[in-house]
Amino acid sequence: MSFEGNPTPLYLKTVLVVDDEPLIAMMLEDMLADLGVQQVRLASDLSAARRLLDETPVDCVILDVRLREGESYFFADFLVGQSIPLLFSTGIDPDGIAARFRNVPTLAKPFGEAELRSALLQATARKPSLANESER
Numbered sequence: 001m002s003f004e005g006n007p008t009p010l011y012l013k014t015v016l017v018v019d020d021e022p023l024i025a026m027m028l029e030d031m032l033a034d035l036g037v038q039q040v041r042l043a044s045d046l047s048a049a050r051r052l053l054d055e056t057p058v059d060c061v062i063l064d065v066r067l068r069e070g071e072s073y074f075f076a077d078f079l080v081g082q083s084i085p086l087l088f089s090t091g092i093d094p095d096g097i098a099a100r101f102r103n104v105p106t107l108a109k110p111f112g113e114a115e116l117r118s119a120l121l122q123a124t125a126r127k128p129s130l131a132n133e134s135e136r
Helices: 022-034 046-055 073-081 113-124
Strands: 014-018 039-043 060-064 086-090 106-108
Touching: 014 022, 014 046, 022 039, 022 113, 039 046, 046 073, 060 073, 060 113, 073 086, 086 113, 106 113
Parallel strands: 014 039, 014 060, 060 086, 086 106
Antiparallel strands: none
């Protein structure tokens, strides 16, 4: 599945995908490879994701909001604190995401390669931040 007509290639070396659904993780891995990402790391839970982050620097993390172990917001807080770009990939209504993460790009499942590319560009174009306290 190749997204044709990319105006510019994605210059991302490593992306970490945190999703507990194997088919979704593999689909993302294929899409990211098609978009030119050099290395995709997969984690099905947050402890595995943390270990992978300790081993390899990443350009961006794609994080499912709801994992088997619960919501992943505390891990998203960690990523923002470390200035690691992230985007959410979720099956929940984007309006249902915690208000403090309203600045984080969000992909609503199902999504295609064009939406993924756009969200990656948005996530990596700026320093990650939480919504202002006054906006909560």
